[in-house]
Amino acid sequence: MLSSLCHTVQHLPKTARAAQISCRALFSAQLPQDVMLYEVGPRDGLQNEKQNISTDIKVEFINKLSASGLKAIEATSFVSPKWVPQLADGADVMAKINKQTGVRYPVLTPNIRGLENAVKAGVKEVAIFGAASEAFSKKNINCSIDESLKRFEEVVSAAKKEGVDVRGYVSCAVDCPYSGKVDPKAAAAVAGALDGMGCYEVHVANMFSATLRVVPASRLAAHCHDTYGQAIANIYQSLLMGIRTLDTSIAGLGGCPYAKGAAGNVATEDVLFLLDGLGIKHGVDLERILDASKFISTYLGRPSASKAAQAFLAKRTA
Ligand SMILES: CC(C)(COP(=O)([O-])OP(=O)([O-])OC[C@H]1O[C@@H](n2cnc3c(N)ncnc32)[C@H](O)[C@@H]1OP(=O)([O-])[O-])[C@@H](O)C(=O)NCCC(=O)NCCSC(=O)C[C@@](C)(O)CC(=O)[O-]
Numbered sequence: 001m002l003s004s005l006c007h008t009v010q011h012l013p014k015t016a017r018a019a020q021i022s023c024r025a026l027f028s029a030q031l032p033q034d035v036m037l038y039e040v041g042p043r044d045g046l047q048n049e050k051q052n053i054s055t056d057i058k059v060e061f062i063n064k065l066s067a068s069g070l071k072a073i074e075a076t077s078f079v080s081p082k083w084v085p086q087l088a089d090g091a092d093v094m095a096k097i098n099k100q101t102g103v104r105y106p107v108l109t110p111n112i113r114g115l116e117n118a119v120k121a122g123v124k125e126v127a128i129f130g131a132a133s134e135a136f137s138k139k140n141i142n143c144s145i146d147e148s149l150k151r152f153e154e155v156v157s158a159a160k161k162e163g164v165d166v167r168g169y170v171s172c173a174v175d176c177p178y179s180g181k182v183d184p185k186a187a188a189a190v191a192g193a194l195d196g197m198g199c200y201e202v203h204v205a206n207m208f209s210a211t212l213r214v215v216p217a218s219r220l221a222a223h224c225h226d227t228y229g230q231a232i233a234n235i236y237q238s239l240l241m242g243i244r245t246l247d248t249s250i251a252g253l254g255g256c257p258y259a260k261g262a263a264g265n266v267a268t269e270d271v272l273f274l275l276d277g278l279g280i281k282h283g284v285d286l287e288r289i290l291d292a293s294k295f296i297s298t299y300l301g302r303p304s305a306s307k308a309a310q311a312f313l314a315k316r317t318a
Pocket residue numbers: 044047077078079080081082083084108110111113114115117129140141142169170171172223225255256257258
């Protein structure tokens with residue numbers, strides 16, 4: 001399905017805007033009217049950064065994102081600091097950010113300890129993260145898929161008691177950096193298990209056709225890394241398949257320390273440009289996003305990986 005989409009895009013007119021309009025004309029019947037962006041920059045984006053990023057910078061970054069109209073910002077992780085030292089200050093980050101009414105600030109929790117720490121920090125929403133590949137599960141959370149599901153059941157049941165919502169991730173739903181191609185049924189099985197536990201939303205990177213048989217589109221989200229340069233095409237395909245929650249990362253930040261070669265997530269700025277071109281509502285202020293993008297890229301000392309951000313920011317200085 002993805003390859004047929006790429007084929008279609010290649011035959012559209014050359015400018016991005018024209019391509020978007022043509023896509024709209026071709027597929028408008030299937031495209032949603034509005035979508036929700038779930039920003040993962042502060043967590044997925046920063047977790048892999050080698051330089052130490054101070055808590056204050058993370059807080060200012062999240063505050064800037066909060067001013068953009070985003071409704072969900074994954075703020076940090078409550079994982080082992082031995083495994084992800086960059087996010088060891090999760091509790092401080094949660095204490096210091098200016099939480100805006102109407103904005104959710106979920107965090108990652110791999111186990112019951114993470115959940116307890118998150119609850120102590122006042123977190124109202126957590127995410128558990130499984131994988132469809134045994135090899136990646138072992139590398140990322142040091143247990144098999146079955147063991148992880150048992151752990152997640154404990155987390156979900158404790159979270160429910162605390163009134164905390166839980167989102168579920170299925171990593172390596174298509175391809176694993178360690179073991180190669182992943183059977184779509186394996187992704188669907190893990191997605192189904194997380195959904196069955198009561199996660200309010202499950203996201204898979206792809207393989208929606210298999211997964212849609214077990215989890216409805218309203219409880220799925222797309223989380224696409226740009227490892228092979230196909231993230232925006234995957235996002236477009238997700239929209240066509242009825243997915244209305246899109247995970248994005250400002251400036252295309254990110255990558256997982258336990259997935260070798262993984263690039264950052266699809267850039268928030270690129271997705272906003274796509275959505276605007278398609279006439280799909282998202283409620284996010286692109287100018288504010290560009291402010292946050294410029295802020296974090298300047299701090300990290302490299303240009304944004306988003307082509308749209310580069311173009312818009314160049315116009316600002318022109
Ligand atoms: C799951 C574990 C903990 C197992 O790690 P382990 O080493 O098997 O477990 P452990 O129980 O032996 O714990 C090791 C140490 O960490 C401590 N510990 C244990 N748990 C916690 C906790 N919650 N908070 C704070 N500390 C904790 C624990 O107390 C112990 O400390 P020590 O006794 O050695 O001093 C570890 O593997 C881990 O933290 N993994 C997280 C890795 C991670 O965060 N990866 C990146 C996020 S996933 C991702 O990016 C993919 C995603 C979600 O974006 C989707 C996609 O793109 O595909």
